[in-house]
Amino acid sequence: MADICIIGAGSSGVTVAKALRDKGLAFDMFEKGSDIGGMWRYENDNGQSSCYASLHIDTSRPNLGYSDFPIDPSLPDFLSHAQFLRHLEAYADANGLRELVTFGTRVDRVEPDGQRWRVTLANGESRDYASVVCANGHLWDPRMPDFPGHFDGHVIHSHHYRTAAPYEGKRVLVVGLGNSAVDIAVDIARRAEHVTVSTRRSAWIMPKYLMGIPIDQWSGFLVRRLGLPVVWSRWIMSRLIRLGVGDQRRFGLPRPEHPMWREHATLSQELLPYIGHGYIDIKPDVSELRRHAVAFTDGTEADYDAIIYATGYSISFPFLSPDVFDPDRDAGRLYRRMVPPAHPGLIFAGLVQPVGPTIPLVELQGKWIAALLSGAFELPAPQDMEKEILEHLEDQKRTYLDSARYTLEVDFRAYAKQLRSDAGW
Ligand SMILES: Cc1cc2nc3c(=O)[nH]c(=O)nc-3n(C[C@H](O)[C@H](O)[C@H](O)COP(=O)(O)OP(=O)(O)OC[C@H]3O[C@@H](n4cnc5c(N)ncnc54)[C@H](O)[C@@H]3O)c2cc1C
16 A cells, blocks of 8 residues: 655656655555646646746756656757657656556645545545655746736736737736746737836846857856856856846846846846847836726836736645645745655655756655655654754845745755755765
8 A cells, every 4th residue: 555645747746756666665646637747738637737838948958857868869959848748758658657647636635644644635535644745836826916006908927828819919018027927028029019028126137048058058067067166157157148148237127136146047038139129128116007007116107908917926735724834934944845844744846946957856856755755864853854944044045035936946956965965875
């Protein structure tokens, strides 16, 4: 009988399943959709995918694959969502994982029962496990801003954006300057009458390529191939980016207050040229919605037909009571970003936002979880786990901005090193 339950068969759940299976651990795995892939399955029947038709992954191919299952080198540098899904399917099939998933089965409740966990499925069935791995994704519950006033036009969150077609000939305001905001603004720009991007705090805009090389391969080259310290490589990268992009203030994008490496970068090859061609303009934060117009904090006002809020996601675990796990309180307080000290049988996979790619980092989390559950190492005492969390939070405060957007931030290299050292690889 399986004593481990995995919730979700997205890229996180699938790689955790592979790691557990490699260690000979039995598990039950429940997926509410009818297939694997989670957010990378366009129009997933789980109703939870934020994937839009033009989405391309922003991690370049060599940095994206799983360690024992690299991505076909004939594929482009930046895979489309469909190409990545096919890769994920091939990984699952090569490892016989699909047949281990119970599809079309939503987990409705996960409750502590002494030292164990009772998992209740949507069909009413309850099962009992020693450990529950939550791999249900954290980028699906739209976070909407609360601006004064009311807008009478078309309003959606980027989670529901699919194609540019509904915006043909329209005046569109995109709120936000993260990757989705910029992707969507660029996607719509040539079909809309005009697109405005509104940003509260601005962001560093980095190109996807520098001198023909994907930008995420530069830092690897400087640190791993040339052996430069991270601080030097950051300095060199910021100078190279400055050379490649110039001063973004020329495009109406204020320089963020924080240095380039304290910000999760917005990657876009097209945004600045599109501003330069007049397809997109930049405004500061929204101050008021005025039926068919929007006022901005610089005192200007403009008319719009549609607003797309690309304002991020709330972290949600609908199957956990807030007494057990309150995402606002607890998501940033996990030992090794996975285990709540008060509930060591509950394990979160994929609840990280690295500077670097998420998908291969979750592969390491999977191996760490498998090593833990197979007894290769033990969790520290609760007070030592709390200490590790406090140290992480201090480090996070020193490195990133104090914002909801950074709760899950980890440094890929440092974090991967910790996981490897715990599990003794
Ligand atoms: C627009 C966008 C672009 C991104 N681009 C990149 C990128 O370029 N590079 C990168 O590394 N990362 C990127 N990410 C982050 C990406 O979300 C993660 O990298 C990763 O793919 C998430 O996988 P996951 O398995 O954790 O979550 P998901 O893909 O969301 O999968 C979770 C699965 O759990 C299932 N599930 C949820 N609740 C339940 C339940 N109660 N019962 C049963 N099943 C349940 C869902 O149906 C789903 O299949 C992007 C995210 C977004 C939103």
